[in-house]
Every structure is written in C-alpha cells, then in structure tokens.
Amino acid sequence: MATYRQGRDAQVQYSYSALRPVMASSVETPTAPVSARVQRRLTREETRQSRDMVQFISKSFYTTEEENAVIRVVRIGALHGECSVNWRSEDGSAHKGEKYQAGAGTLVFGPGESVRSFEVQIINDDFFDSNLEFQVVLSDAVNCIIDPAGARSDVMIHDDDMFPSNEWEEVLKKEDEAKLYAIGWGVLWAFIVFCYRHVREIWWKSNLVLLLSMLGNAYYLATIFIRVYLVDTVLDTSHPESSSRLLFPGDPYLTAAALGAAWILPNFILLAADYFQMAVLEMGFNIRYYLRVNLFRKYLHYTAQSRAKVPVQDLKISMMDDIPELVEEGYLILFELWAMLGKIACIAYFMLRKHPESGIPLLVYPLIMAIFLKCTYSKRLDLMAKEGEGQSNTTGAVMNLNTSRRVIQMYGTQSPAVRNFEDILRQQRALTMELKRFQFWNSQLIPWITLLAIGTYMGMSTRVVLTGATSLGSFLATVNVYKDLGDRFSTILKGFTALSKSISPLCGIILQLNYETEKGSYDNFKMREAFALAWMRHMPEGANMDDIPLAFTDATVTHSPSMNTRNKAFHTEARQGSIIQIAGPHDSGKMTLLQLVVGHLIPSSGQVLVSPHLEILYVPHEPLFVQASGIFCNLHMISTLEELKHVDSERGLRILHRLCLDKSWIKEMYESEAESLRAAAAEQPAEAPDPFGCFAPEEQEGEEEAIEDNDEDWTDRLSSSEQWRFQLARAFVANPHVLAINRPVQELDDDMRQTVLSCIQDFVQNRGLELQDDFDITQRRPRTVIFTTGTDVRIGIANYVWRLGETGIVVEKPQVTQTPALPALPAQPTFPPTQLRLSPLPKQSPFGF
Structure with a gap:
C-alpha cells in the first residue's frame, strides 16, 4: 500500500502493485479511512435524486516522459457528505511496464471537496515511440454518480526520443x-x-533464426564431403583400399544407398525448420x-x-x-x-x-x-x-x-x-x-x-x-x-x-x-487545467465546475482584422449553457474567434481560457465525410465494431428526423448498415487475435483488398443543404459540451433556419439533443453553442452577441430574447486581466498557478 502525492485539491489512498513510490517529499498519508456510511451503496432511486456527479477533469490528459501523469477527478453538485469512486489504468497503445506503471485505487471526496488527484508513473526510456496513450477509468461510485461521458480518459505521453536513435539527434534535427x-x-x-x-x-525470433540457419550450413558442408567420398571411394574401383573404406566394407551398392539416404533424410528436418520459421518466427x-x-x-x-x-x-x-x-x-x-x-x-x-x-x-x-x-x-x-x-x-x-x-x-x-x-x-x-x-x-x-x-x-x-x-x-x-x-x-x-x-x-x-508534432495540445491543456483549478479555489460557496466561464483575457491575433494590436484586445466572459452569436462582415475574423475557443489557434497575446472538462467540437461550414463509410458510421463516427455497443441508433434516427433528414432511402440505408454491423459484431470473436501472436497470419504485400464500389456514392444523393445538416446532426450525436459552428444558418431558407435554430436551442436547454437516459437535466453538464453569422443577421435565441468590426469586438445582448433566461447561478468571481494571465504571473497573485 502506498500513497500518491497530495495537492491542495486532493487526498488519495490507493493500492498500486508494481509501482515504485514517488518522491517522499510529495507524499502524504490519508488521515481517516472511508466511513461505513460511504461504503453503503445508494438505491437506484436515491442515486437519481443525488445531484453530485463525478468525472475526470478532462477527456484527455497530456504528459511527457520526464514527468508523472497527474490525473484529476472532479465532483460536481451540492458537495454534501462524503463519496468515493475507484479508478484503474488500462492499456492503450502504451503498455504497462513499458511506458507506464499500472495501478488502481480509491478516491475519497470529503464534504465540500470537489477535486481529487492521483499520479501514474511514466517510464522514461531511450527508445522512440510516437505519442502513445493509455486509459484511466472510473467505477464503483459510492454516494455519487459517475458521468458516463467522463468515466474514461486518455493519458497521452509525449515521447521526446528520436528515431532510430538519440545518437544522431543533432543530424536528425537539421532535417x-x-x-x-x-x-x-x-x-x-x-x-x-x-x-x-x-x-x-523480434529479439528472440532473430536469435532462433540465426541458430536454425546453421542447420542448412551444416547440411551443405556434409553434401560437399558426400560428393567427394562418392567419387573417390565408392566409385573408384581402381584402388584396393577403396573397398575397405566403404561404410559397408565390400558392398559399394549398400554404401551408395546409405549416402543417398544421408542426402535425402536431413531435408525433412530442414523442411520442418523452414516451416517453423515461416509460421512462428516470421x-x-x-x-x-x-x-x-x-x-x-x-x-x-x-x-x-x-x-x-x-x-x-x-x-x-x-x-x-x-x-x-x-x-x-x-x-x-x-x-x-x-x-x-x-x-x-x-x-x-x-x-x-x-x-x-x-x-x-x-x-x-x-x-x-x-x-x-x-x-x-x-x-x-x-x-x-x-x-x-x-x-x-x-x-x-x-x-x-x-x-x-x-x-x-x-x-x-x-x-x-x-x-x-x-x-x-x-x-x-x-x-x-x-x-x-x-x-x-x-x-x-x-x-x-x-x-x-x-x-x-x-x-x-x-x-x-x-x-x-x-x-x-x-x-x-x-x-x-x-x-x-x-x-x-x-x-x-x-x-x-x-x-x-x-x-x-x-x-x-x-x-x-x-518531423515536429503539435505540442500545443499539451501546453493548452496545462493552461486550461491551471485556470480551472484556480477558479475553483476561489469560487464562492455553492458554485462548481459548471459555473466556470469561457474567458477571453486581453486576447489578440495579429492577422485578425478585429483582434489585431491596433484594436482593443478582446476581454470578456460567457457562462456555460449560453448561446453565443459571433456577428460580423466577411473577413472580419469570425472563424478566427471560433478557432481560439476550440484551441486550434493560439492568440498572439493574452489568453483564451476554457475549463478542460469541457469537450469542444468545431463544425466547419464545408461538409466533411469519412470516405468509404456509410451513413451510420458517418453519423456516429465509429471505426471499430467494439464501439457499436455504445451507440444509440434510435437517437440517431430521431436527430435525423429533427433536421429533416429522414427520407426513406436515408432511413433504409442507415438501418441496413446498422443491422450489418450488428451481425458482424455478433460473428466477431470475443477477443481479437494479437497481431504479434506467434501464429498471426502474414498479410500479403502488394495485394489490396477488393472493395465493392456502389454505382453512386450516398453523399452525392444529398443536396448541399442536406450535406450541411447531416454534418450538424453528427455534431449533435457526438453531444459535446461546447459546439463551435461556422455559419450554421446563413444559407438556409426561413423554414429550415428555424428548424436548425430550434435544434440548437433544445440542445442547450435540455443539455443534449434527443437524450433518453436515467439522468434529469440538472445532472447533465451544461451545453454551450457558439456560432457565426453575417453582420445584419440577429439571432433571437442568442444570450450573447460578439459583434466584430474594424475597431474591435463589442459584446452586446440581443434586443429580443426568445429563450428563457439562464438559471440563476452563484455569483462568479471576476478575474481582472492581470490576474488571469498564467505566464508570467505576479508573485502576489492569489490564484497560485
């Protein structure tokens, strides 16, 4: 039994086999065991009435080989009483004992405590690997509910080694x-x-192949001496000593037969060795x-x-x-x-x-x-x-x-x-x-x-x-x-x-x-995690992670007409659960603003701060499809049969219906593909064969699997409007916390515009579109939508309008509001620009990150 490092946010006890303890200076021991009351499991009805949800603070964590992965779990709700959850690690492309030390444990939240953390030790080696990941999973909640969307998280390990060896690092960096x-x-x-x-x-297979190859060489040397012996002794009758040197003295015929057998029989051993190399040592x-x-x-x-x-x-x-x-x-x-x-x-x-x-x-x-x-x-x-x-x-x-x-x-x-x-x-x-x-x-x-x-x-x-x-x-x-x-x-x-x-x-x-890979995800995650932790340390009583705003702090973008250094830097906050309209003329920087929220773009100065627990999805205006995949796989974005068991196909049909994409041929193709995938999943073995198994079949180089081509691609049967709405339907099915949509209604007629806006409004108000789960609305995470429009378009459902112009960005409320007002939330702490900056921070900053 060992204990993980405790921060201001956590006190964690865990059982962790095969893990070397972390530095003693960072370890504290829990002061009290889990009470018997916490061990009692809630009934289903009690669970539904409990508002506290537990999830990882982020869908993805990022670390390097030089540091341990710090995994944070958050509790969202009233924070009354104690609760606990178990966690464990699972292999992904990173394998335990090779890239990280596996483990499992229990996290205990005390009254009023909203964050707990644990560490997973990363193994630093000198071998190259592209960025690998493993998973951490939450289970066995006591006196709380685990949010299914936040019950599993990836931990991405950034590898800093060079391929094939760090010995040539200086030359390799010159490209x-x-x-x-x-x-x-x-x-x-x-x-x-x-x-x-x-x-x-590879190492043990290589050694065996090197050894087995010597069998053939030994046979080859033997055949040379057999040929010499056959000519000089067996077939040479002119020397009287030849008869006495025969394997069977006086009988050249039996000796020749023995030589023939010696020539043939070892080939059975060589054949078996060759087959073993082909089948096992490939x-x-x-x-x-x-x-x-x-x-x-x-x-x-x-x-x-x-x-x-x-x-x-x-x-x-x-x-x-x-x-x-x-x-x-x-x-x-x-x-x-x-x-x-x-x-x-x-x-x-x-x-x-x-x-x-x-x-x-x-x-x-x-x-x-x-x-x-x-x-x-x-x-x-x-x-x-x-x-x-x-x-x-x-x-x-x-x-x-x-x-x-x-x-x-x-x-x-x-x-x-x-x-x-x-x-x-x-x-x-x-x-x-x-x-x-x-x-x-x-x-x-x-x-x-x-x-x-x-x-x-x-x-x-x-x-x-x-x-x-x-x-x-x-x-x-x-x-x-x-x-x-x-x-x-x-x-x-x-x-x-x-x-x-x-x-x-x-x-x-x-x-x-x-070649260089994106390091921005790592830096962006660290910045947003620090922002969320600092906000929660200073939030008023009764507030939780649902109250953390989306914040721009003196953000500028050099190439943006409305956010460059000539204009006033953008500084604003928006609540989660809002509908935000970004309005402005062409080429004014609307998509740049969306890219900043999503994290695809880093501001030239200032910061864009979003809590890492929010899953953000960017929906471009150009319809994009996964080639060679049908309607079902494109809508639910599944690539393996294993993912099929988590898909609610009926919800997909309901969302298609809401967006007027329920034509008969679309429904038939959708249901046919879903049925085919279910049949394939039923026939699939419980465990897929290990691709590195000894008897794994070898793929044929140069041969490509024949693909049946339909006479017409299904995407060609969709109109431009239908293609766009299908892409929006896919975004609703994905159910992210924040939807950043580029021009969702700008090219639609009035009726279709109202249809799309109605879906957006329901997505925000119901915290998900067409969801049918065991949770009520208050137990779901808020949903936020940010979308762009032209200058003269005013969307009544928006709670905020960010209007872009030549002199900068103006935040305004629409004149007409068709949505109910946002629910009353605890007062949010206001972050002056000088305090929101993460680097550099003044030493007297109260946030401490």
Whole structure:
C-alpha cells in the first residue's frame, strides 16, 4: 500500500502493485479511512435524486516522459457528505511496464471537496515511440454518480526520443536528407539495433533464426564431403583400399544407398525448420506493423508545417512501398547474409583443408566487393532518390485527380491534363531506365570474377590431377565449390547492395517519423487545467465546475482584422449553457474567434481560457465525410465494431428526423448498415487475435483488398443543404459540451433556419439533443453553442452577441430574447486581466498557478 502525492485539491489512498513510490517529499498519508456510511451503496432511486456527479477533469490528459501523469477527478453538485469512486489504468497503445506503471485505487471526496488527484508513473526510456496513450477509468461510485461521458480518459505521453536513435539527434534535427545519406550505414545499424531491441518479439525470433540457419550450413558442408567420398571411394574401383573404406566394407551398392539416404533424410528436418520459421518466427509483419502504426499516428499529430513536408502521395509510398522495402532489405536480409556467410565458411574450410592455394578467391572477392560498394554508394542513392521523386510525382498526379476531376471536366481541360500526365510518365521512365542501366552493369561484377576464377583453376589444376597430386573427386568438387563460392558472394553482394539501397527509404522514413508534432495540445491543456483549478479555489460557496466561464483575457491575433494590436484586445466572459452569436462582415475574423475557443489557434497575446472538462467540437461550414463509410458510421463516427455497443441508433434516427433528414432511402440505408454491423459484431470473436501472436497470419504485400464500389456514392444523393445538416446532426450525436459552428444558418431558407435554430436551442436547454437516459437535466453538464453569422443577421435565441468590426469586438445582448433566461447561478468571481494571465504571473497573485 502506498500513497500518491497530495495537492491542495486532493487526498488519495490507493493500492498500486508494481509501482515504485514517488518522491517522499510529495507524499502524504490519508488521515481517516472511508466511513461505513460511504461504503453503503445508494438505491437506484436515491442515486437519481443525488445531484453530485463525478468525472475526470478532462477527456484527455497530456504528459511527457520526464514527468508523472497527474490525473484529476472532479465532483460536481451540492458537495454534501462524503463519496468515493475507484479508478484503474488500462492499456492503450502504451503498455504497462513499458511506458507506464499500472495501478488502481480509491478516491475519497470529503464534504465540500470537489477535486481529487492521483499520479501514474511514466517510464522514461531511450527508445522512440510516437505519442502513445493509455486509459484511466472510473467505477464503483459510492454516494455519487459517475458521468458516463467522463468515466474514461486518455493519458497521452509525449515521447521526446528520436528515431532510430538519440545518437544522431543533432543530424536528425537539421532535417537534411543529404546529411543522413552521409551517415547512412550508421543510421542503418541504429535501425537494425532498434528493431532488435524495441519491436515486440523480434529479439528472440532473430536469435532462433540465426541458430536454425546453421542447420542448412551444416547440411551443405556434409553434401560437399558426400560428393567427394562418392567419387573417390565408392566409385573408384581402381584402388584396393577403396573397398575397405566403404561404410559397408565390400558392398559399394549398400554404401551408395546409405549416402543417398544421408542426402535425402536431413531435408525433412530442414523442411520442418523452414516451416517453423515461416509460421512462428516470421518477423516482417511485426516490424511493418510498428513502423506503419507509428507513422500513421505521427502524421495525425503533425504540425501544419510538418504536414506540408509530407504530401499524401509520399505518405502512401512510405506506407505501401518504402516500409516493406526497408523491412525486407534493411533487416530481414541480414539473416540471408548470415546464412551465406556460413556457407562461405564451409567452403573455406573445405578449400583450405584440401589445397590451401585454391583459397585465393576468398580474399579477392571481399576486397573487390568492398571497393565496389564504396565507389557506387553515392551514385546508387542519388539515382534512387531521383527515381523515387518521379514515382511520387506520378502517384501525386493520380491522387490529385480525385479532387481536381470535377474542375477539369467543368472547364473542359481533360486533354491538357492527359498531356501533362504523359510528360510525368516519360520523365519517370527516363529516371527508371537510368537506374536500371546502373544496376545491370553492377550485377555483372561477381559473375565475371567467378568465370575467370573457374577458368583459371581448370587450366592450372589439370596437371595436378594427372600427376596424382589431388584426386579427381576433389578436383570436381573444387570446380563446383568455385561456382558455389561465386554464387554465394554474388548473393552477399546483392545483400549489401540491398542494404545500401534500403538507406534511401530509411532516410525518408526517419525524417517523417521525426518531423515536429503539435505540442500545443499539451501546453493548452496545462493552461486550461491551471485556470480551472484556480477558479475553483476561489469560487464562492455553492458554485462548481459548471459555473466556470469561457474567458477571453486581453486576447489578440495579429492577422485578425478585429483582434489585431491596433484594436482593443478582446476581454470578456460567457457562462456555460449560453448561446453565443459571433456577428460580423466577411473577413472580419469570425472563424478566427471560433478557432481560439476550440484551441486550434493560439492568440498572439493574452489568453483564451476554457475549463478542460469541457469537450469542444468545431463544425466547419464545408461538409466533411469519412470516405468509404456509410451513413451510420458517418453519423456516429465509429471505426471499430467494439464501439457499436455504445451507440444509440434510435437517437440517431430521431436527430435525423429533427433536421429533416429522414427520407426513406436515408432511413433504409442507415438501418441496413446498422443491422450489418450488428451481425458482424455478433460473428466477431470475443477477443481479437494479437497481431504479434506467434501464429498471426502474414498479410500479403502488394495485394489490396477488393472493395465493392456502389454505382453512386450516398453523399452525392444529398443536396448541399442536406450535406450541411447531416454534418450538424453528427455534431449533435457526438453531444459535446461546447459546439463551435461556422455559419450554421446563413444559407438556409426561413423554414429550415428555424428548424436548425430550434435544434440548437433544445440542445442547450435540455443539455443534449434527443437524450433518453436515467439522468434529469440538472445532472447533465451544461451545453454551450457558439456560432457565426453575417453582420445584419440577429439571432433571437442568442444570450450573447460578439459583434466584430474594424475597431474591435463589442459584446452586446440581443434586443429580443426568445429563450428563457439562464438559471440563476452563484455569483462568479471576476478575474481582472492581470490576474488571469498564467505566464508570467505576479508573485502576489492569489490564484497560485
């Protein structure tokens, strides 16, 4: 039993297996156990009558590898008496024991206490991972209710390590591909070590494959001696001693049969070993899986600048071409090289044992190969880079056709577009042929060396055989060994060439995995959490987190016409549960104001402060859809069958009806898709197979699953107004605390405008649209809507109007209010601008954050 660090906000006792205690200076022990009264569970009716709700202070927490994750849980309501909840951690993309120390415990809220916290220890390692997350979950509430929307939270770990090794950090930060080529063999070795040590299951599989490959080499050496023995002993009847040296003296036929069995039978063992390697020791999937998932996750968290450096066609090429090539030729080929080196060692043993002078090629081959690889390294990578650029241009032209097709057809420019594509193909052809010519001449090196070596040996060794200095069997075996030696060194050269070629895709993937990701989410979360905690420490008695306002404190945005430094900085507060209209002319900064609230934009000065427990959703004016997904998945935004059990499909239909999206074909498609998904979920095994399991099936590279294409995309059957309303319906289904909507009614007719405004009004008044749960309105979190309109439009349901103009932003109340007044709330503490700033803060600030 141990105790977590206590802040002003919390006193926590927990049971935490496998967790090292945190610093002693930050640990306090609870002063009193949970009372027997708290242990009594409420009946269902008592629970419904209890107003206190417990949830995490944020849907997502952010931390780094250098600090422990501090998780805060809040209690919202009357705060009378004691209550408690249990918490536990669950694996996500971050695994316990690898990125964090797992645990569970109990949080006890005393009378009047609204915040409790606990820590989860983060494990700091030197291996790269894109931002990983695990979950914390609340359960087993006593004398309170757990808000289902806030019962689970993600903890995002920001990884500061470089891929593939921190050893090259200075070079990697320069983002210079040419400098990476200069140290290509070093970063390739770092990649190999990274795969061996960090990718799951690779280290022990690699060791077994290295051991099993020696079975084949032992068999190969045995076959050389079998051939010599067969010619010099079994088939040589001219020497009287031959009969006595037979395995079965005097019986060459039985000896030959034994040699045939010795040639055949070990292959059953080798076959079993090969199957074991294929079925159990296959490593390609594990490494491809790791690289693809991390690149996919990294891309989702890119900054705008990083995303501009990686066009979508480059991402596709990296995923489908570069990563498989890198895995095959940058790691798996090492085992083939190891096997070839073992065979060469067997050949060297035979040659040096019989006649050492024949081993000269053992020195010539490596020397020539080393010189060759050194001389061609730069040329090969340069040609590969040019060929890859040509492939990217071709792929980009095809992918851009999807977005530009309608414009091309509209303006009748199909023929110029085709001619441009032909030019791109011809340029790619020239680059590809230049690379092929280079590879053709390089491939002739080892065969010609082998040809010269065999011819020289045949011409010089015939006299040795005729004089009896060596046997005919040894001579023939040596000629065959020379050929095998050339083949083996040719394979080794191809392997090292492939290794050098893999440096090109490796350098590209290294850059993509090390581009900058958004750190704003971490900073924004810390700022908003500090704001909420400071507000709650100084709120009057009876207030809670539902009373924390949305606050702008002297906020400016340099590029915004209404919020730049020439105008007065924006400073205002708005209550949760409000409807806020942002009105202004075109290009006055309305969407900028929305982006500030959502957190997609950081003000040039000042701050935008929103409590982190509020889930905010931005709804752009342009309708967006998840491609290749149907109506049901687009409305409920589900991507896995596991999420289906949390979906209220009837509520989705009700919201579609409210927004006049209940046409028969829409309902039929919606219900059909829902039924298909439920059937698929019923057939799915209880636990999905582990993708890193020993017998996980290998995916086929280069083969793409066939997708049935409908004659017409369902989104094309929706009008522009229907597409927009569908997007709004999706936002209502998501049920966030704050909806930031860009121009929801500006292009609708009067009837449809009233329909949309009625939904917005009900969403705010009922704290959710078309909800049918066990909670009354007072137990739900307030809902706030912020939307933009033109200058002359006045929306009667709005509680606040932020009017933008050339001289700044004016906050006003509408002349006509169609909504009931906001419920009376406790007086809110007023934050003067100098006290609301989080950095820097005056030392005498009473808020202490």
